[in-house]
Amino acid sequence: MSAARAHDLVLFGATGYTGRLVAERLAHAPGALRWALAGRDRAKLEAIRAELAKDVPACAALPILVGDATSASDMAAIAAATKVVCTTVGPYTKYGSELVGACARAGTDYCDLTGETPWIRQMIDAHHETAVKSGARIDHCCGFDSIPSDLGVLLLQEEMKRRTGHPAAKVTAFFGESRGKFSGGTFASMLGMIDAAAVDPEIRKSLGRPYALDPDPRHQGPDGSDAKGVGYDRDLRAFTAPFVMAAINTRIVRRSHALAGYPWPDFSYREVMSFPRSARGLAIATGITGALAGFLVATRIPALRAQLLKRMPAPGEGPTPEERARGYYVVRIVGERDGDRLVVRVSDKADPGYGSTSKMLSQAALCLAQDHLPTGGGVLTPASAMGFRLIERLRAVGLTFEVDR
Numbered sequence: 001m002s003a004a005r006a007h008d009l010v011l012f013g014a015t016g017y018t019g020r021l022v023a024e025r026l027a028h029a030p031g032a033l034r035w036a037l038a039g040r041d042r043a044k045l046e047a048i049r050a051e052l053a054k055d056v057p058a059c060a061a062l063p064i065l066v067g068d069a070t071s072a073s074d075m076a077a078i079a080a081a082t083k084v085v086c087t088t089v090g091p092y093t094k095y096g097s098e099l100v101g102a103c104a105r106a107g108t109d110y111c112d113l114t115g116e117t118p119w120i121r122q123m124i125d126a127h128h129e130t131a132v133k134s135g136a137r138i139d140h141c142c143g144f145d146s147i148p149s150d151l152g153v154l155l156l157q158e159e160m161k162r163r164t165g166h167p168a169a170k171v172t173a174f175f176g177e178s179r180g181k182f183s184g185g186t187f188a189s190m191l192g193m194i195d196a197a198a199v200d201p202e203i204r205k206s207l208g209r210p211y212a213l214d215p216d217p218r219h220q221g222p223d224g225s226d227a228k229g230v231g232y233d234r235d236l237r238a239f240t241a242p243f244v245m246a247a248i249n250t251r252i253v254r255r256s257h258a259l260a261g262y263p264w265p266d267f268s269y270r271e272v273m274s275f276p277r278s279a280r281g282l283a284i285a286t287g288i289t290g291a292l293a294g295f296l297v298a299t300r301i302p303a304l305r306a307q308l309l310k311r312m313p314a315p316g317e318g319p320t321p322e323e324r325a326r327g328y329y330v331v332r333i334v335g336e337r338d339g340d341r342l343v344v345r346v347s348d349k350a351d352p353g354y355g356s357t358s359k360m361l362s363q364a365a366l367c368l369a370q371d372h373l374p375t376g377g378g379v380l381t382p383a384s385a386m387g388f389r390l391i392e393r394l395r396a397v398g399l400t401f402e403v404d405r
């Protein structure tokens with residue numbers, strides 16, 4: 001069926017802040033790739049194509065597809081024209097549903113950058129079975145949330161089994177060593193989710209469930225709620241604070257475990273930020289915990305919200321190329337069982353949200369389009385859909401996935 005399709009890959013949202021970065025990466029992808037630019041505004045897409053062609057002349061011939069994300073017929077036409085859709089059109093809660101449904105029905109593979117847990121739950125409930133039948137691999141969270149967590153845990157467990165004969169039971173990911181800013185689209189997505197949770201008790205319930213993305217969201221396991229306050233980790237000898245992305249990453253890691261059939265006995269997973277064991281480390285952990293709570297309060301008070309909106313980037317805006325170039329991150333994932341301990345380090349010398357995320361999303365899209373993957377269809381995760389093949393691809397573009405004892 002897919003051999004008859006006009007394109008291998010369509011990038012939807014190529015005119016946005018993150019979409020442009022992904023387009024630049026795809027333009028430099030090695031090998032033959034029949035790809036196209038898509039969005040809602042032809043003139044803007046033509047301008048992006050002309051920019052790309054300055055660097056890579058072959059891009060002057062890139063086909064352009066025009067469609068509005070809220071139109072079911074436009075999304076069906078895009079899904080039918082390609083083997084894979086890669087989308088940066090967000091907030092996904094607002095703009096993403098028609099495209100996921102169209103891809104699930106058409107048997108078209110799909111990847112995105114959402115971090116919106118309640119929306120992913122809706123997509124699982126509405127389209128998982130359809131995607132299983134059509135063979136469409138629907139892969140959410142193919143950026144900084146949640147690829148380092150999801151693929152890092154996969155690597156840790158495989159290596160732990162190889163070295164000790166059993167997988168880790170308690171796994172913790174420590175974030176915090178990083179530099180990067182966020183874009184208008186990310187801010188709009190975060191605000192959209194906070195606003196929806198404020199008025200809808202079902203969404204609040206979904207956000208609070210540790211296994212919200214398991215096939216059965218009421219699944220009972222060893223994990224409870226995400227970290228809420230400042231803590232101290234004896235093994236790492238570090239102060240810890242809540243990590244804002246834990247609410248999505250932990251659910252994706254647990255869904256990967258669930259889709260594999262729960263192979264790791266007593267598996268428990270959490271994410272925190274970590275800071276050095278010093279007065280300064282404690283001050284930063286305390287400051288971050290307070291800032292997070294303050295941000296949530298500010299979104300609910302009209303005068304403070306207006307100030308917040310003024311200071312945050314607007315849609316289409318984000319960090320400058322210089323700011324992106326100064327970015328980096330290191331994530332340490334620590335696994336333990338019965339005295340055995342293993343550490344996986346995931347890192348990149350690029351800012352997490354855009355420099356590194358554009359590598360991750362473009363490689364996920366290329367992996368779906370070009371690699372032989374044994375996985376069937378469904379609403380999947382990076383680990384369950386692409387696993388080690390994607391780790392290899394990411395290593396080749398500069399990410400580090402290293403095992404340490």
Ligand SMILES: NC(=O)c1ccc[n+]([C@@H]2O[C@H](COP(=O)([O-])OP(=O)(O)OC[C@H]3O[C@@H](n4cnc5c(N)ncnc54)[C@H](OP(=O)(O)O)[C@@H]3O)[C@@H](O)[C@H]2O)c1
Pocket residue numbers: 013014015016017018019039040041044067068069070088089090091092095113114115141142143144145146183184185186187189190314315316317318352353354357
């Ligand atoms: N998970 C991660 O690590 C990560 C990292 C980065 C970004 N993100 C997510 O990626 C998304 C995009 O962020 P961004 O900063 O790149 O956003 P952005 O600059 O605002 O771009 C949004 C894109 O969506 C398009 N769009 C908006 N409404 C549309 C519609 N009705 N039909 C078709 N296209 C439409 C815009 O087209 P126009 O140009 O025509 O307006 C633009 O191309 C956000 O949801 C963000 O949270 C996630």
